[in-house]
Amino acid sequence: MIYAKRILAFFLFAVFLMAILLAASFVFMPKNNMSEFGMEEAQANGILGEKENTIDVLVLGDSESYSAITPMQIWKDAGYTAYVCGTSAQSLNYTSVLLHRAFEKQQPKVVILETNAIYRKISSNQAVGTELANYFSVFQYHNRWKSLGLHDFTGKAKFTWTDDYKGYRYRTKVDPARQKEYMKPTDKAADIPNLNIQYVREMKQFCDENGSRLVLVSTPSTVNWNFQRHNGIQKLANDIGCEYMDLNLMNDRIQIDWSKDTRDKGDHLNHFGAVKVSRFLSEYLKETGLLTDHREDPAYAKWNDSLKKYETAVEKA
Amino acid sequence: MFSLTSYFSVEYLVVLLPLSVGLYAVLPQKLRRVSLLLSSYVFFWAVSGKLIAYLLFSTLSIHHIGLWLSSIQRDCDSLVAASPKEKRKEIKAQYLKKQRFVVAFAVMVHIGILLVLKYTPFFAGNLNTLFQVFRIPVTLAIPSFVLPIGISFYTMQAVAYIFDVYRRKIPADRNLLRLALFMGFFPQIMEGPICRYSETAEQLWEAPKLRYQNVTFGVQRILFGMMKKIIIADRLNLFIKNVFSGYESYDGFVIAVSAVCYTIQLYMDFSGTMDLVIGSGQIFGMKLPENFQRPFFSKTISEFWKRWHITLGAWFKDYIFYPLSMSKPLKKLTSRARKRLGNHFGPLLAGAIALFCVWLCNGLWHGSGWNYIFFGMYHFGLILAGSMVEPLVVWVTRKLHIERSSFPYRCFQIVRTGILVCIGELFFRAPGLRAGLSMFKRIFTDFSLASVQDQSIFTLGMDKHDCLIVLLMLIFIFIIGVLKERNIQIRERIAAKNVVVRFAVYYALILSIVIFGAYGSGYVPVDPIYAGF
Numbered sequence: 001m002i003y004a005k006r007i008l009a010f011f012l013f014a015v016f017l018m019a020i021l022l023a024a025s026f027v028f029m030p031k032n033n034m035s036e037f038g039m040e041e042a043q044a045n046g047i048l049g050e051k052e053n054t055i056d057v058l059v060l061g062d063s064e065s066y067s068a069i070t071p072m073q074i075w076k077d078a079g080y081t082a083y084v085c086g087t088s089a090q091s092l093n094y095t096s097v098l099l100h101r102a103f104e105k106q107q108p109k110v111v112i113l114e115t116n117a118i119y120r121k122i123s124s125n126q127a128v129g130t131e132l133a134n135y136f137s138v139f140q141y142h143n144r145w146k147s148l149g150l151h152d153f154t155g156k157a158k159f160t161w162t163d164d165y166k167g168y169r170y171r172t173k174v175d176p177a178r179q180k181e182y183m184k185p186t187d188k189a190a191d192i193p194n195l196n197i198q199y200v201r202e203m204k205q206f207c208d209e210n211g212s213r214l215v216l217v218s219t220p221s222t223v224n225w226n227f228q229r230h231n232g233i234q235k236l237a238n239d240i241g242c243e244y245m246d247l248n249l250m251n252d253r254i255q256i257d258w259s260k261d262t263r264d265k266g267d268h269l270n271h272f273g274a275v276k277v278s279r280f281l282s283e284y285l286k287e288t289g290l291l292t293d294h295r296e297d298p299a300y301a302k303w304n305d306s307l308k309k310y311e312t313a314v315e316k317a
Numbered sequence: 318m319f320s321l322t323s324y325f326s327v328e329y330l331v332v333l334l335p336l337s338v339g340l341y342a343v344l345p346q347k348l349r350r351v352s353l354l355l356s357s358y359v360f361f362w363a364v365s366g367k368l369i370a371y372l373l374f375s376t377l378s379i380h381h382i383g384l385w386l387s388s389i390q391r392d393c394d395s396l397v398a399a400s401p402k403e404k405r406k407e408i409k410a411q412y413l414k415k416q417r418f419v420v421a422f423a424v425m426v427h428i429g430i431l432l433v434l435k436y437t438p439f440f441a442g443n444l445n446t447l448f449q450v451f452r453i454p455v456t457l458a459i460p461s462f463v464l465p466i467g468i469s470f471y472t473m474q475a476v477a478y479i480f481d482v483y484r485r486k487i488p489a490d491r492n493l494l495r496l497a498l499f500m501g502f503f504p505q506i507m508e509g510p511i512c513r514y515s516e517t518a519e520q521l522w523e524a525p526k527l528r529y530q531n532v533t534f535g536v537q538r539i540l541f542g543m544m545k546k547i548i549i550a551d552r553l554n555l556f557i558k559n560v561f562s563g564y565e566s567y568d569g570f571v572i573a574v575s576a577v578c579y580t581i582q583l584y585m586d587f588s589g590t591m592d593l594v595i596g597s598g599q600i601f602g603m604k605l606p607e608n609f610q611r612p613f614f615s616k617t618i619s620e621f622w623k624r625w626h627i628t629l630g631a632w633f634k635d636y637i638f639y640p641l642s643m644s645k646p647l648k649k650l651t652s653r654a655r656k657r658l659g660n661h662f663g664p665l666l667a668g669a670i671a672l673f674c675v676w677l678c679n680g681l682w683h684g685s686g687w688n689y690i691f692f693g694m695y696h697f698g699l700i701l702a703g704s705m706v707e708p709l710v711v712w713v714t715r716k717l718h719i720e721r722s723s724f725p726y727r728c729f730q731i732v733r734t735g736i737l738v739c740i741g742e743l744f745f746r747a748p749g750l751r752a753g754l755s756m757f758k759r760i761f762t763d764f765s766l767a768s769v770q771d772q773s774i775f776t777l778g779m780d781k782h783d784c785l786i787v788l789l790m791l792i793f794i795f796i797i798g799v800l801k802e803r804n805i806q807i808r809e810r811i812a813a814k815n816v817v818v819r820f821a822v823y824y825a826l827i828l829s830i831v832i833f834g835a836y837g838s839g840y841v842p843v844d845p846i847y848a849g850f
Contacts, residue, residue: 006529013820020824024832040838128327129837142832143839146782 024138027152028145033159038144044085046163047102054300055106056291057082058212059167060098061114062090067268068114068219071166072310073278075303079293080285084167086114091122092199093130099203103210109290111207112281115218115233115244116225118196127195164306170271170313177258177266182222183248189231197236204240213290218246219277220256222266245284247277254280271314321363324507324593325546325842330539333360337503338600342527349524353498353601360503361466368465372506375427376497379475382423383482383489383496389415390485416483423479431472434462439685467506469682473632474500478514480636487515495522504597508590510608511628517605525602534808535600540826542592543834547842549790550586552835553578554843555778561746564756569764571774572756576743580735581791583742584612586843587626611798616730618699618737629682633675641671661708669701676700687750695741786833 033049035042043066047055057080059069066086074082083106085098095117102108133140144152200216207214216237218225225248237244247254254276258266261273269277285291294300321328337356341349361369393412397405441457448455478499481487490496499518560567560575567575588609598605608627615621622630641647647667655663680693714721740757747753768774775781800807811822836842 009816013823016820017824017827020828021831024828028832124327124332128331138831140837142834143837145832146780 021136021138025136027148028138028141029157030141030144031151031155031157032161034161038141038147040140041087042161043163043165043167043169044087044098045101045159046161046167047083047085047106048159049162050083050106051299051302052105053107054081055083055102055108056080056294057110057112057285058099058102058106058108059084059086059112059114060090060095060117061086061112062117062120063088063268064116064219064221064224065090065112065114066167066169067171067263067270068274068277069112069281070168070170070271070274070278072164072168072307073275074282074285075295075307076311077279077282078286078291079295080282080291081294081300081303082166083108086167089120090117091120091126091130092117092196092203093122093127096199096203097130097134099206103206107210108212110285110288111203111212111214112217113200113203113214115216115229116221118192118200118216118233118236119190119229120196121193122195122199164309166306168274170310171263171268172271173263174260174270174272175262175264176260177222177262179222179266180258182225182266183227183230186227187231188228189235190226190228192232192236200236200242201240204242213288214242216242216244217281218244218248220248220251220254220261220269220273222258222262224267247280250280321360323842323844324504324590324597325543328363329360333363333503334597334600338527338532341524341601346524346526350494350498350522353502353521353524354494357498357501357503357506361501361506364466364507368463371430371465371468372471372501375430375471375475376493376500378426379423379478379500380490380493380496382419382479384491386416386419386479386482387489389419420479420483424476427472427475427479431468434464434468436681436685437462467508470509470511471500471506473511473629474513477511477632477636481514490514490518492522498522502598502603504594505605508587508594509626509628510591510594510606511632512606517603520603527600528602530812531602532600533812535596535598537808537811537823537826538596538599539593540823540830542589542594542596543830544790544826545585545589545592545794547830547834547836549787549794550582550589551840551842552779552783552787553582553585554835554841557582557746557778558841559777561748561756564747564752564759567759567777568768569760569762570766571768571777572743573760573764574774576739576746576756576760579746580739580742581787582843583746584609584625611802613735613738614731614798614802615734616727617703618696618734619703621734621738622696622700629679633679637678638671638675641674642667647671662705665701665704668704672701673697683745688744688747688753691750691753692741692745695744699737783835790833 030038033039033042033045039045047058057071057074059065059071059082061084063086066084069082069084069086071082071084074080083102085102087094087098090098095113099111129139204214216233218230218233225246230246230249233246234244236242256269256273256276261269261276263270294303321333323329333356337352340352340356344352358369361372389412393409396408396412400408438459438461441459445457445459447453448457478487478496482489490499495518496514498521499512499514502512502517502521505512557575557579560571561579564572564575591608595605595607606628608629610624610627612621612625615624642651647670650670651664651667654666657663658666676693676697677690678693679696680690683689683692711721714726719726743756744750744753747756775784779787797807811819
């Protein structure tokens with residue numbers, strides 16, 4: 001009897017705890033997706049402010065993704081709407097969260113996963129932390145206790161803001177790469193942590209179930225990429241039946257000039273490199289035949305406004 | 318691969334500890350002890366991998382050496398019993414010599430491994446400096462070794478075991494598994510407390526049934542430790558890192574504040590870890606020795622070290638201070654000094670020599686660097702000076718009609734001790750002795766409140782809100798400290814309340830950690846400071 005009582009007490013304790021955490025999460029969740037409201041990774045979360053079912057291409061990944069892919073160039077070239085949900089040092093557990101979050105309002109036909117994140121080890125602390133934050137946002141936004149207002153206790157979250165650059169981070173600095181011959185052929189394949197393989201598998205399955213095509217893309221980087229890594233991803237792509245493009249091996253088409261197109265010695269591309277990669281991706285997306293050109297569609301007029309702002313900034317630079 | 322770096326990790330708190338408790342709960346007594354040993358080795362492997370070989374070697378060697386000593390003692394006893402009275406002393410002396418040889422051998426092996434792994438780079442580096450000074454064209458290669466986790470802690474347990482067997486305080490243990498569990502019990506292997514065989518071996522081996530009250534008290538203690546570590550120690554980390562790594566850019570006030578913050582951080586990190594360790598042990602029904610007893614209520618430095626890292630101080634007292642001060646040469650010195658210097662200063666001289674050795678070892682135990690040696694010598698100097706001037710202080714306070722037991726005088730003593738401790742910790746944390754001296758000098762030569770006036774102090778890693786929450790938590794912990802000083806059993810009182818109050822206490826602890834904890838983006842948790850010693 002006493003055991004049954006204790007088990008019941010423990011169960012009640014857990015239920016109340018979850019209720020309290022849910023209530024706290026409601027209070028601590030930013031009520032808007034702008035960084036001024038406390039939203040973390042606001043640029044990546046700008047997708048939450050996009051009109052429902054208007055995004056054609058979702059890009060996920062770490063800093064390589066938001067440095068190498070500029071959605072406005074794709075819009076300008078092909079009229080497809082892309083959004084980069086890239087964050088610094090993104091690990092796949094968070095990638096998975098962003099993927100699911102994006103699909104709550106969007107139905108992108110193509111999902112591009114930049115492959116550098118696939119090699120990033122995920123600690124258990126990180127994995128559990130991200131998972132907890134996904135269910136109870138108080139774990140992610142707990143630090144907002146410093147700026148809580150009355151509205152946080154009563155108001156509902158309304159995500160109205162979106163990024164005019166669509167997650168892309170515009171950088172024009174040039175810092176040439178020294179190492180240019182970084183893709184020396186080899187048969188060796190770099191090891192991918194098992195947990196990461198599992199995450200990619202789950203993402204593939206999720207995309208399949210939602211009628212999206214998952215494409216693995218390795219954007220050019222002399223610092224982060226090599227042939228062993230290429231082989232590792234190729235093997236993974238073959239195993240899960242996924243398309244893979246290594247842009248590091250396609251420079252005859254992309255024409256990255258490592259003396260001009262990188263901002264930090266080959267680690268990341270700058271804007272000039274990003275334009276080249278995005279033009280290539282526009283062509284690729286056209287070839288898939290999956291997407292429609294929305295440039296003349298009035299429902300997408302805001303994208304043309306964003307393009308104007310983007311081009312003004314680029315011209316100024 | 319499952320790997321572990323801290324007790325405050327998901328791997329420990331969500332995986333290893335609950336699994337160990339679950340396994341322990343469902344097994345019969347005989348297997349419970351095996352499950353504890355298994356969990357301990359899984360823990361060690363998860364932290365240090367193959368370096369578990371060092372722990373296994375230490376365990377096997379003290380098992381063997383203990384039995385060796387025991388057999389010598391048995392031979393001695395039977396021979397003494399069978400010998401005439403006049404021969405007994407001679408036989409005892411002969412066997413004592415043998416035992417001392419075995420103990421010396423054991424100490425050399427265990428302390429030798431510790432010295433080689435931990436101090437070779439320090440000694441080699443200093444030798445190279447000496448060679449340079451004397452223009453000797455020799456440069457020693459400086460090796461670097463990967464240390465198994467907790468080597469300083471379990472080595473001290475091993476040495477204590479050997480000494481206790483030698484002193485016949487405990488019998489040598491024939492049971493290898495019991496000894497292995499005593500050496501490697503996972504909650505205490507990484508940061509202590511340094512347990513004695515007589516304190517923990519039997520209760521660990523007994524492996525009592527899980528009890529509801531033990532589990533709840535253990536969980537409460539773990540939550541309290543998490544609060545100290547995650548809300549306070551981790552929150553202070555960025556500010557401390559910024560100031561200590563770039564002290565040249567900050568004025569004396571900022572440096573003084575950082576010294577106080579580091580002292581608080583060290584206490585919150587280490588005592589928080591001890592709460593977690595002792596709480597983990599308590600879940601299994603094990604009573605591990607306390608390592609802290611509200612050290613910042615101490616009135617003297619000597620008292621401070623009886624309340625701070627208690628098991629380390631006790632180890633140095635039992636295995637270095639007493640043997641040295643009871644040794645023949647020091648006894649002789651004491652009696653001679655007593656004749657010349659009187660009853661107060663006479664014994665102090667021999668005591669000072671033993672004390673010097675203790676504090677040299679204490680400094681070196683904390684790390685292989687001159688700042689650690691300075692840290693040890695600083696406390697040696699303070700304790701010795703405290704003993705020497707005690708008669709003078711008594712005389713002065715009597716002349717000034719100051720009541721030494723009065724509340725204001727006790728407050729003065731507590732504040733004075735706190736300041737002296739903070740100065741010591743400044744040298745302890747400084748990146749080298751020179752940096753420590755330079756920081757200390759800046760407190761006086763470059764003191765300015767400009768950083769408070771222009772509020773720039775709040776941009777160094779802790780804003781006003783951070784300061785406020787640290788202050789509130791410190792007040793909370795201070796109140797708990799006062800209640801404990803008054804011997805009020807807080808947890809027992811909570812346990813006696815109804816379920817709503819008990820639940821509310823748990824929820825308050827959990828929510829305070831979730832909301833006010835310094836984790837997530839923008840925070841870097843402090844590395845387990847004492848695990849590195």
